[in-house]
Amino acid sequence: MTTSCDIPEALCQILRDARHVCILTGAGVSAESGVPTFRDAQDGLWAQYAPQDLATPDAFLINPALIWRWYRWRRELVNSAMPNSGHYAIASLSELVPQLTLVTQNVDNLHQRAGSRNVIEFHGNLFNDRCFADGSLHIADESLDVPVCPDCGGNLRPGVVWFGEAIPESALHESCSAAADCDVFLSIGTSSQVYPAAGLANLAKNNGAIVVEINPEPTMLAADFDFAIAGKSGVVLPELLESLAVKRSGQDRSEK
Numbered sequence: 001m002t003t004s005c006d007i008p009e010a011l012c013q014i015l016r017d018a019r020h021v022c023i024l025t026g027a028g029v030s031a032e033s034g035v036p037t038f039r040d041a042q043d044g045l046w047a048q049y050a051p052q053d054l055a056t057p058d059a060f061l062i063n064p065a066l067i068w069r070w071y072r073w074r075r076e077l078v079n080s081a082m083p084n085s086g087h088y089a090i091a092s093l094s095e096l097v098p099q100l101t102l103v104t105q106n107v108d109n110l111h112q113r114a115g116s117r118n119v120i121e122f123h124g125n126l127f128n129d130r131c132f133a134d135g136s137l138h139i140a141d142e143s144l145d146v147p148v149c150p151d152c153g154g155n156l157r158p159g160v161v162w163f164g165e166a167i168p169e170s171a172l173h174e175s176c177s178a179a180a181d182c183d184v185f186l187s188i189g190t191s192s193q194v195y196p197a198a199g200l201a202n203l204a205k206n207n208g209a210i211v212v213e214i215n216p217e218p219t220m221l222a223a224d225f226d227f228a229i230a231g232k233s234g235v236v237l238p239e240l241l242e243s244l245a246v247k248r249s250g251q252d253r254s255e256k
Contacts, residue, residue, distance in 0.1 A: 007236065011227050012243045014184060014210050020099040022182035023090060024175075024200055025233075026190025028215060030106045032234045033081040055162045060132065064146045064155050071158040075126060078108045086188070086233030087114035089241045096244055101178035103171075105190060105197050107160050120174050122167060122197050128159025167196060179203040185211045188233050192219045201225070 015021065027037040053059055054070045091114045094100040102119050104111055107126040111119050129140040129147060133154035140147035140156050147156040161167060175197075179185060185204035192198045192213070198221075205211045205224075213225040214236050222228040229236055 006231075007229060007240050007243065008227060011210075011212065012240070015097065015240070015244055018097050018182075018184045020101070020178070020182040021093070021097045021184045021186065022101045022178045022200075022204060022209075023093075023103065023186045023188060024190060024197060025090070025102070025104045025106060025111070025188045026194075026197075027106060028189025028191075029084075029086050029104075029233050030081070030108050030110055031189070032086060032232055033084045033110055035078055035081050035106075035108055035110070052163060055160075056164055057132075057162055058164075060155075060157055060162075064157070067157070068146055071126070071160075078110075078126060081108070081110065083110045083114035084234045086237045087111055087116070089233075089237035090188075091115035092241055093237075093244075096241070101174075101182065103175045103178065103197070103200065105194065120171050120178075122161075122171050122175060124158075124160040124168065126158060126160055129156045130159045131155075132157045172196065175200055176203060179209075180207045182209050185209045186214060187212065187225070188214045188237070190215070190219075192221045 027035075031037060049070075054067060060067045087110050090102060090111065094102075094116065102111060102116050103122055104119055105122050107121065107123050109125065109127060128137055130137050131149040131152065131154050133149065133152055136149070136151065137159065138150060138156060148154065149156055179200040180203055182204055185201055187201050190197070192201065201211050201221075201224075210226045211224075213219060213222055213228040214231065214233055215222075215228075216230065216232050218228055218230055
């Protein structure tokens, strides 16, 4: 049996039997909510700037006020977006499997707004403010062009991972542990080109997991996945969820 998205029944059965599902989501999931990818956002007012002009520690040291204007603009853009059916399907899937770990490369809070809990934010959070000097979290004084740390007086910065920075140790450790432990790994809406996040699928596969890609266009690594489904997450995931729920309901009735 397949759906209109050509979801194999074998995959549905694998998910029904799964002990631990690990999901990695990328910019494609947020794009379906109207959130532009980082590079797509470099248009209009910001077209004159390259990513390294706006998202590196050196850029912040040179012109922190410019960086704050850029990130406040991005926050307004993201605040106007709403979670899509893919976000909600992932949150619902957590109720159908014994264990689900969600790792996201997105920084926009849309998974949390859709109801997902304990989300591992691989690249930080757009709405966090932290001290550039010591990394401590604070609530920024928005009346200031460049907010300052109430503890040390240093500049606060947006709480995202910039180019050239390491992934937060806790996020990296938790993500790798989940990928190594899961028996099903879903890579959703990601190009599979940005490391170390892209390496999580390989880690899962090397530890015996079934690995699945869901993306509108197959990535260059699609052939390495056990299943590669071409489609938007907002279409594929609700259909996959419906298939799981229908079959599980039938199983429950037969057991009574």
